[in-house]
Amino acid sequence: MLGGAAVPVAPLQFTGAITSQTVALGDPAPYLALIPFTKLLDELTLLTDRQHIGVLISVFALFAGLALLSVVRRQQAVPRAALQLGKRVLLLLGLYAIGALVPRPMRPLVAASEDMLLFDLHSHTEESHDGRKWWTTQSLGEWHAGAGFNVTYLTDHQNSRAWERFALDSSRGTQSLRVNPSGIRTSFATRPLTILPGIETVIPGAHINLLGLLPRSPDLFQHARNLDTLAFTQIAATERPLVLLTLPFSLDREHRMSVPIEAIELTDASPRGMRFAREHRALLLALAETLQVPLVAASNNHGWGSTAAAWTTVQMPGWRSLTAVELNRRLLRTLRTDRSAVGVVERASLGQTYAGLAQLGMLPALAVHVVRTLTWGERVAMLLWLWVPLALWQRRRRRFAAPDLPAAT
Numbered sequence: 001m002l003g004g005a006a007v008p009v010a011p012l013q014f015t016g017a018i019t020s021q022t023v024a025l026g027d028p029a030p031y032l033a034l035i036p037f038t039k040l041l042d043e044l045t046l047l048t049d050r051q052h053i054g055v056l057i058s059v060f061a062l063f064a065g066l067a068l069l070s071v072v073r074r075q076q077a078v079p080r081a082a083l084q085l086g087k088r089v090l091l092l093l094g095l096y097a098i099g100a101l102v103p104r105p106m107r108p109l110v111a112a113s114e115d116m117l118l119f120d121l122h123s124h125t126e127e128s129h130d131g132r133k134w135w136t137t138q139s140l141g142e143w144h145a146g147a148g149f150n151v152t153y154l155t156d157h158q159n160s161r162a163w164e165r166f167a168l169d170s171s172r173g174t175q176s177l178r179v180n181p182s183g184i185r186t187s188f189a190t191r192p193l194t195i196l197p198g199i200e201t202v203i204p205g206a207h208i209n210l211l212g213l214l215p216r217s218p219d220l221f222q223h224a225r226n227l228d229t230l231a232f233t234q235i236a237a238t239e240r241p242l243v244l245l246t247l248p249f250s251l252d253r254e255h256r257m258s259v260p261i262e263a264i265e266l267t268d269a270s271p272r273g274m275r276f277a278r279e280h281r282a283l284l285l286a287l288a289e290t291l292q293v294p295l296v297a298a299s300n301n302h303g304w305g306s307t308a309a310a311w312t313t314v315q316m317p318g319w320r321s322l323t324a325v326e327l328n329r330r331l332l333r334t335l336r337t338d339r340s341a342v343g344v345v346e347r348a349s350l351g352q353t354y355a356g357l358a359q360l361g362m363l364p365a366l367a368v369h370v371v372r373t374l375t376w377g378e379r380v381a382m383l384l385w386l387w388v389p390l391a392l393w394q395r396r397r398r399r400f401a402a403p404d405l406p407a408a409t
Contacts, residue, residue, distance in 0.1 A: 001383055004371030011348050011373050015266060015295060018313050018343025023111050023118075025375070026148065030105035032381040039378060041099040042107065045307035046349040048275035050267030054291070054362030055352050056092070061360050062374045063088040100304045108148030109345060115317045118145060119151035119331065121244055122200070122209055122268070125162040132303025137166045137195065143301060145193045147308035150319075151327065152299075155209045156406050158221060163197045193262035198241070201227040203258050205250035210241040212332050229258040242332045246298065248276035251283070263335050264288050266295035266344050269309035273300055279352070294339035297346065313343040348373050 011025055031038050047055065063111045067085040070076040109118055124131045126141055135169045137154065144152045154163050198211040210227075220228050232240070247268040265285055267277040277284065288295045297310030314334055319327060334341055350369045354362055374382065 001371055001374070001379055001386075004368070004374060004378060005376075007201055007372060008374075009348050009369070009372040011375055012193075013040040013346045013348055014343065016343040017121050017315070017341050018345055018378075022113065022116060022356075023109055023311075023345055024312065026108045026110045026376040027375070028105055028107065031107050032377060034105060035378055035381040036385050038107070039187050039370060039374070039382070041104065041234070041305075041346075042307045043350070043366065043373075044096070044099055044276070045269075045305045046309055047271065047366075048278065048349055048353065049271035050275060050353050051350060051362065052271060054359040055366060056129045057359045058091055058361065058363035060089065062090075062363065079362065102306075104306045106143075106146040106306050106308065108146060109311050110148060111239065111313075113315070115315050116322065117151065117309045117314050117316045117319050117331070118149050119153075119314070120149050120156055120301075121153050121198075121211060121263070121296050122246060122265070123152050123301040124156050124200075124303070125154065126303070127159055127162040128157045128200075128302065130302055131156070135303030137162050139303065140301065141195060143303075143306070144299075146306070147311075149193060149308075149311065150186050151194045151196060151331065153198040153209070153211050155211070156202045157200050158225060160197060160199055163195075166195060167197075185192075193325050194327055196324060196331075200246070201225070203227055203229055205252070206257065207246045207249070208261075209246055211244060212241045217238070232259055239325070242297065242335060246300070247273040260289055261293060263294050263296050264291075265298045265311045267346055268298045268299045270302075273298075274309070274349070278349075286341075292339065294335055294342040295344055296335075296342065297344045305314075308347070309338050310344060310346040311351075313345060316340050 010020070012020065012023070014020065044052075044055070063085050066088075067081040070084070070314055071078055071081045111118060123144070125134075125137055126133055126135045126149070140152070140154065154160075154166070156162055196212065198209050200207055200209050201221065202208075208227070221232055242262045243259050244263045245257070245265065247265045247270075264284060264287060265273070265290075266281075268274065284295065296312040298312075299308060301308070314331070316330065316334065319330070322330065350366055352362075352365050354360075354365075
C-alpha cells in the first residue's frame with residue numbers, strides 16, 4: 001500500500017474541455033466500507049476482453065502451482081489437490097458472477113459546479129437482444145444515478161419499446177417518476193436523472209446510435225437490423241437525429257460511412273469496445289479532427305456490472321431548469337456546433353495486454369495497478385481492512401494461548 005503511494009497513478013484521465021479541478025471521484029461511505037471488494041470488482045470491470053483472458057490464465061496458473069506444491073511438499077493426495085484446485089477456480093468464477101450480477105456501491109463522478117452536465121450517449125434495457133433480462137428503465141436509471149450521471153440516452157437495438165413505456169408511465173405519474181408539464185424529468189435514488197430517446201442500429205461496417213429519435217420509424221428500419229441509409233439521408237438536416245459512431249467499427253470503412261457522422265466514441269465500456277479504444281486511440285483522435293466532430297464516452301450499459309468507466313461532460317448553465325425536450329435540443333445542438341465545449345473523463349485502467357507466456361504476468365500487473373490508483377481515502381480504508389482482522393486475530397491468539405508452565409525443579 002505504501003509503495004503504491006510512492007508511485008501513484010491519477011485515478012482519472014481527461015480529454016477535451018475538462019480538468020481535475022472541475023470533477024472528482026466521490027468516496028461514498030458504503031463503497032469505502034467494502035473497499036477490498038468494490039475496488040477489485042471495479043478494476044476487473046475496466047479490463048478488456050483479452051486482459052480478462054490473461055487474468056484468468058494467470059490466476060489459474062497460480063492455483064495450479066499451489067496444488068502442485070501441496071502434492072510435492074506436503075505429500076497431499078492428487079485427488080484432494082485437484083479438488084482444492086477446482087474449488088478455487090469456482091471461487092474465481094463466482095467472483096466474476098458477483099461482479100456482473102450483484103448490485104454494489106458505485107463510485108460516482110462529482111462535479112464542482114452545478115452548471116456541469118454529466119451524460120451518457122449509449123445504454124440499453126431488456127428490450128435489446130443482448131440486454132440483461134429484467135434490466136428495466138428503472139434499473140438503468142438507478143445505475144446511472146449511482147454513477148453520477150445527469151442524463152442518459154436510452155438506445156436499445158432497433159426499437160424504442162422501453163422508451164415508449166417509460167414516456168407513457170411518466171405521463172401517468174407512476175414508477176416514482178416526476179412529471180414536468182412540457183417534458184419528462186425523473187428522480188432515481190437521490191440524484192435527478194433525465195432519460196432521453198435514441199436507437200442503436202447498423203450501417204455497413206459499424207453500429208451507430210441515432211440520438212433524439214422519438215418514435216421508431218418504419219421508413220428508416222426496413223430490415224431487421226440495418227438502417228435504411230438512403231431514407232435517412234433524405235430527412236431534412238434540421239429534423240435528423242444526431243449520429244454517433246460507436247465502437248468497435250470496421251477500420252477499412254472509417255472514411256466511407258454511409259451516413260454523416262456527428263460524434264465518435266473515444267471509449268466504450270464494453271470489453272471489446274475498451275480494447276478497440278485503447279488500441280486505436282490515435283486513429284479516433286485523428287478521425288474526430290478530420291470530421292470536426294466531438295469525442296464522447298459511452299457506458300454501453302446492458303445491465304452487467306456496477307462500474308462506470310467514463311463520462312461525457314459539458315458546461316451548460318441553467319440546465320437543471322430545462323424540460324427534457326429542451327435539454328435534448330440544447331445538448332444535441334452543443335454536440336453539433338461546439339465540439340470544444342465537450343470533455344471526456346475516463347477511469348484509469350490497466351494499459352498492458354500480454355500474449356503467450358507473458359499472460360502469466362497479468363495478475364501481478366493488475367495488483368500493482370490497483371495499489372497505484374488508490375486515492376488516500378481508499379488507501380486508508382484498505383489499510384484498516386488489513387489491520388483490523390490482523391489485530392483481532394492476534395488478540396484471539398493471546399487470549400487462548402496456553403499459560404506458561406512453571407519451570408521443573
